[in-house]
Each structure stands twice: as structure tokens, then as C-alpha cells.
Amino acid sequence: MTNERVLSIPNAINLRELGGYPTSSGRTLAWHKILRSGTLSYLDADGEQALADYGVNTVVDLRSDTEVAMSPDKLLPGTDYHHLSVYPLSGQPSFWDKIRRRPHPQHRNWDLADAYLEMLVDHHALAAYRQMFALMLANTAPDHAWFSTVQRARTVPGLAR
Numbered sequence: 001m002t003n004e005r006v007l008s009i010p011n012a013i014n015l016r017e018l019g020g021y022p023t024s025s026g027r028t029l030a031w032h033k034i035l036r037s038g039t040l041s042y043l044d045a046d047g048e049q050a051l052a053d054y055g056v057n058t059v060v061d062l063r064s065d066t067e068v069a070m071s072p073d074k075l076l077p078g079t080d081y082h083h084l085s086v087y088p089l090s091g092q093p094s095f096w097d098k099i100r101r102r103p104h105p106q107h108r109n110w111d112l113a114d115a116y117l118e119m120l121v122d123h124h125a126l127a128a129y130r131q132m133f134a135l136m137l138a139n140t141a142p143d144h145a146w147f148s149t150v151q152r153a154r155t156v157p158g159l160a161r
Helices: 045-054 065-070 095-101 112-119 123-138 155-160
Strands: 034-037 056-061 080-083 145-149
Touching (some): 045 056, 056 123, 080 123, 112 123
Parallel strands (some): 034 145, 056 080, 056 145
């Protein structure tokens, strides 16, 4: 299997390989172990099989309950699925409530960048990331690939921790 950053799996949205990136300790993330995507809800049978062939057998879904209900992931039977929503952030309205109430862009008082920064310190989001990392660290199978289903860049704040 070749090392490609952007994977062309049928009907996968913004599917990317996270292997190959350097870590703060000077090591490198292993290829074919961690993927991220916007959603798996549009996968057809070929896309599902392509993910399975890639080695994905665990999915960690960081989307909100609303996002999951609106657009559930399509997974092959036997896939280990974990819904660990980073939303809502502690003491905050849901992500979708913020979007609905968002003022005109000229009146900036909240945007996605703010939400990503909050994810680095919010205790609810950090608990979800801790669970994600505990699941990853508990796995010792060499052929086990992980998948994070997210909308936008929720994986990145978690991996940055």
C-alpha cells in the first residue's frame, strides 16, 4: 500500500491519512493507522469495502448528537464504533444553536476558530479526547486502523493535545 495523504475512497468526504506527520517527541505517526474524514454517511458498498480493505475497523465519531442523528455513518458489520462528541462545550449552547444565532459576519463575536480553541481547554471536549486516546492506546493490533469521523477540524485539536 502506498502512502497517500488524501485517500480517494468512493463517496468519502475529505478523507485524509494522518500518518507521516512528526510528533513533538521527534517520532513520526505511523502510516495506515489513523484517518480522518468529514463524514462516512455517504459511503456506498464500494466505499465501505475500501475502508475495510484499508484496515479500518474502529471508528471514533467526534460529531455532535445532532450531526450523528442527521447523518449517521455507514459502517460494515463488525466495525467498532465509538461516539465521543466534543460538543456541546461546557456551559455553552450546542454548536448548531450557535450557528443559528450567529450574527452577520461583519459583527464577529464567535466563529469556528473560537470553537476549536475552546476544544483545547473545555473539560467536556477534553474528556472525549481522553477517551479517544485511551481507546487508541489500548489497541496493540499491528493491522488495526483508526478512523475519526468529524465535521470540520475536531480531530486536530485532539491530536494537538
